[in-house]
Amino acid sequence: MEIRGRKATVLIPEDQIKQKVKQLASQISQDYRDKELLVVGILKGSFIFMADLVRELQVKTYIDFMQVSSYHTSMESSGEVIFVKDIGSDIKGKDVLIVDDIIDTGRTLKALVEALSQRQPRSLKTCVLLDKKERREVDYDADYVGFEIPDRFVIGYGLDWAEEGRTLKDIYAVED
Template identity: 50%
Template sequence: MKNIIKEILLTEDQITARIKELGRMITEDYKGKNLMLVGILKGAVIFMAELAKNIDMPVLMDFMAVSSYGKSSTSTGIVRIVKDLDCSVEDKDILIVEDIIDTGLTLSYLTDNLKKRRAKSVKIVTLLDKPERRKTEVPVDYIGFKIPDEFVVGYGLDYAEQYRNLPYVAALKEGVYSSKTDNVVF
């Protein structure tokens, strides 16, 4: 697989060390609360598993899958729920677990959606953040790493459903992928 990788941006050691820190902060901040992690499939699966192991208190874990409406949706922000939660969020302290925040449109929609279902609180933790690409303000409470505007794969993130199982985060070689994230249906 190495031949498709341009550069490793974050090594496995860097990622696991940072997730330990995030886990400690979350454990501290959610003391006495009713924490429910909501992982966004499929990209957040590996991050969520590692994060959950580093949260030292009882947590509920559930998942949602969302998809954008067609290609233009990256700019309209209309999101469709493909798989909904199994558990109710009412009176729970929800922490949405995302792989990466890019335009912010997906998370902006999800935060509103979960608040409307009467969650007690809704916060966000993301492994990666590409602040340069933001189209809407969305408060992100915990960020693993800020990265430049490059298309990345690994640690859960895919290109055409591949490379999610890489244990690090890497940029793809030109040719495998041609820089414009807007042209890709995630």
């Protein structure tokens, strides 16, 4: 497959993604049994993953969204986290799970956790589909991780390159 003039090959096929989403949902449901959970999706990349995840959860779930940006239109994170849209929910005293598509440098998730922690949730955890540990620049790891991947630029299943590739069912690695 080709995207924006670059070759892209399947890194994680759809069937493996579906299986991993069910495993993550099972673990989260177990950890939050008998509790209510506010799931906060980070737009735009997490929306497909989050939709599939919350449909598999076996706990009372509420949903909200935030939008942040650090990539703009490039293949590299700018290192600057910009808060574009805040959540509409009061999270004080609530169990909150932030869902994002990917963690690489760790800056975005760490900034989100620090910002939301100030609002005094009962608990605050993070769930990501993909983890690029090789790229970590700050000391932060997600609580729930789907797949650890190599340092490759990826698209599909919600992840994009300048808005292209989001709706692909598999996750693809884009060649440099």
